[in-house]
Amino acid sequence: MAVNSYDQIWQETLDAVHARHFFSEDTFNDWVRKTTLFKIENNEAYVAYRSMITKNIIAQPEAHTLFESTLSKVWGDAVSIRFIDYHDMEKLMPEEIVKQRTSEMIQSHFDPHYTFESFVEGKSNQEAYAACMSCCTQARHLYNPIMLYGNSGLGKTHLLHAIGNYLQKEKPEVKVFYAYSGDLVSILLDAMKTKSVHGNTVEMVQSQLIDNDYFLIDDIQNLTQSSSQEVFFKVYNALIAKNAQIVITSDMHPNQLSGLQSRLVSRFAQGLIVNIQKPEFDTARAILQMKLKGYEESHDVTDEVIDFLAHKFSDDVRKLEGSLNKLIFSATIENPDVIDIDFARKILDDEIIQSKPDHLSPNKIKKEVSKFYGLSYAAIEGKSRLRKLVTARHMIVYLTREILGSSWTAIGQELGNRDHSTIKSSYERGRRLMETDEAFRMACEKIRSQLE
Ligand SMILES: Nc1ncnc2c1ncn2[C@@H]1O[C@H](COP(=O)(O)OP(=O)(O)OP(=O)(O)O)[C@@H](O)[C@H]1O
Numbered sequence: 001m002a003v004n005s006y007d008q009i010w011q012e013t014l015d016a017v018h019a020r021h022f023f024s025e026d027t028f029n030d031w032v033r034k035t036t037l038f039k040i041e042n043n044e045a046y047v048a049y050r051s052m053i054t055k056n057i058i059a060q061p062e063a064h065t066l067f068e069s070t071l072s073k074v075w076g077d078a079v080s081i082r083f084i085d086y087h088d089m090e091k092l093m094p095e096e097i098v099k100q101r102t103s104e105m106i107q108s109h110f111d112p113h114y115t116f117e118s119f120v121e122g123k124s125n126q127e128a129y130a131a132c133m134s135c136c137t138q139a140r141h142l143y144n145p146i147m148l149y150g151n152s153g154l155g156k157t158h159l160l161h162a163i164g165n166y167l168q169k170e171k172p173e174v175k176v177f178y179a180y181s182g183d184l185v186s187i188l189l190d191a192m193k194t195k196s197v198h199g200n201t202v203e204m205v206q207s208q209l210i211d212n213d214y215f216l217i218d219d220i221q222n223l224t225q226s227s228s229q230e231v232f233f234k235v236y237n238a239l240i241a242k243n244a245q246i247v248i249t250s251d252m253h254p255n256q257l258s259g260l261q262s263r264l265v266s267r268f269a270q271g272l273i274v275n276i277q278k279p280e281f282d283t284a285r286a287i288l289q290m291k292l293k294g295y296e297e298s299h300d301v302t303d304e305v306i307d308f309l310a311h312k313f314s315d316d317v318r319k320l321e322g323s324l325n326k327l328i329f330s331a332t333i334e335n336p337d338v339i340d341i342d343f344a345r346k347i348l349d350d351e352i353i354q355s356k357p358d359h360l361s362p363n364k365i366k367k368e369v370s371k372f373y374g375l376s377y378a379a380i381e382g383k384s385r386l387r388k389l390v391t392a393r394h395m396i397v398y399l400t401r402e403i404l405g406s407s408w409t410a411i412g413q414e415l416g417n418r419d420h421s422t423i424k425s426s427y428e429r430g431r432r433l434m435e436t437d438e439a440f441r442m443a444c445e446k447i448r449s450q451l452e
Pocket residue numbers: 114118119120121125150151152153154155156157158159219251287317318321
C-alpha cells in the first residue's frame with residue numbers, strides 16, 4: 001500500500017471521528033490531528049503520536065474504541081490500533097518513516113488565485129497561455145518540455161499554478177508535482193543528508209518525483225547545485241521516457257543558463273521554448289481592469305489613471321498590481337471623490353521617481369529625436385504635415401510616454417501646445433508603427449540607446 005493511501009485513509013478516519021464531536025474542536029485540532037497512520041499489517045494499525053498529551057487523549061479507552069471502529073469502517077476490515085510514540089516508530093520502521101517524510105516533502109500546493117480564468121491573455125503572453133492550457137487538455141503531449149522564459153513578474157508562476165489548479169479540478173486522478181527550483185534543491189539536499197541514517201532516501205525521493213504525470217519547476221535558473229542537477233537529470237529523463245509532461249520556467253532563454261549542465265540545457269531545447277514579454281498597453285489595461293473588479297462600487301478610478309498605470313508599470317505586472325493596490329489603499333484612507341490622475345501622481349510619486357531615468361526629460365527626448373531625423377525644433381513644433389515631421393512627432397510622443405509616463409498635456413506642451421487628444425492619437429499611431437513598421441521600430445531602438 002502506498003504511503004499516500006495510508007494518509008488518505010487516516011484523513012478519512014479523522015474526519016469521521018471529528019464529525020462525531022467526541023473531542024472539543026480545539027482538542028481535536030491541536031492534538032488529535034497530529035497523528036499519523038504508518039501501516040496496517042495483519043489487521044494491526046500503527047498510529048504514531050508526537051506528544052504525550054496527544055497520547056493521553058487518543059488512548060483513553062472510549063476514544064481508542066471510537067478510533068478502531070471508525071478506522072475499521074474506512075479500511076473495510078476489522079483492525080486494532082497500536083498507538084506508538086513517533087520516535088519509537090522511527091526505530092521500528094525506519095523505511096516507513098522515511099517514506100512518510102519524503103511524501104510530506106514533495107507535496108504540491110497551488111495558489112487558488114492563479115488560474116487560467118484570472119490570467120489576462122494578450123499578444124505578449126498568448127503563446128505561453130496556449131501552450132500551458134493545451135498541455136492540460138490534450139491527451140498527447142506534443143511539446144515536452146514546455147519552457148516559459150521572460151523577465152520577472154510577467155506571469156510565469158501564475159501559469160504553472162494555473163496548470164496545477166486546472167488539473168486538480170478537471171482531472172483529479174492526475175498526479176502533479178510543482179516546486180520552485182530552490183525548494184527542489186532543499187528537498188534533494190535534505191534527502192542526501194538523511195541517506196546514511198535511514199536507507200537510500202534520495203532514491204525514494206527520486207522515485208516519488210518520477211511518479212507524477214505533470215512536473216512543474218519554477219525558476220529553473222536557481223537549480224545550480226551540482227549534486228541536485230545529477231538527481232534532476234535522472235528524474236527528468238525518466239519523466240520524459242514515460243511521457244509525463246514537464247513545464248519549466250526561467251528568467252532567461254535556455255542558451256543563457258550558465259549555471260546548468262549543458263546536457264540539461266540541450267534537453268530543454270528539444271521541446272517548446274516560449275517567451276513571455278511585458279504586457280502591451282491593452283493587456284496591461286485589461287489586467288488592471290480585472291484586478292479592479294470588486295472595488296468598482298467603493299472606488300471610482302478614471303480611465304486616465306488606468307492608462308497612466310498601464311504605461312508606467314507594465315514592465316512588471318507585480319508592480320502594476322502593486323501600484324493599483326497602493327492607490328486603492330490610500331483612497332480608503334484619504335477618501336477622495338474620485339481616483340484621478342492628480343491623486344495617482346501624488347500617491348505614486350516615489351514609484352514614479354524610482355522607475356523614471358532621472359537624467360531624462362521630455363525636452364531631452366525631443367532633442368535626440370530632432371537630431372536623429374535632422375530636423376529643427378521649429379519644424380517639429382510647427383504645423384507642416386510633411387511625412388518626416390509627422391513621423392518624428394509620433395516618435396517623440398511615443399518615447400516620452402513610454403519612458404517617462406508624462407501626461408498627454410505635458411507632451412503636448414513640448415510639441416508646440418498640441419492638445420490632449422492629438423497627442424493621445426499620435427501615441428496610438430506610434431504604438432502601431434512599432435508593430436508594423438520595421439524602419440520606425442529600428443529608429444526607436446537607436447534613439448532609445450542614444451538616450452540611455
Ligand atoms: N497576464 C496576467 N494576467 C493576470 N495577472 C498576471 C498576469 N501576468 C502576471 N500577473 C500577476 O502578476 C504577478 C506576478 O506574476 P508571477 O509571479 O507569475 O511572475 P513571474 O514571471 O513568475 O515572476 P518571477 O520570475 O519573479 O517569479 C502575479 O500576481 C500574477 O497573478
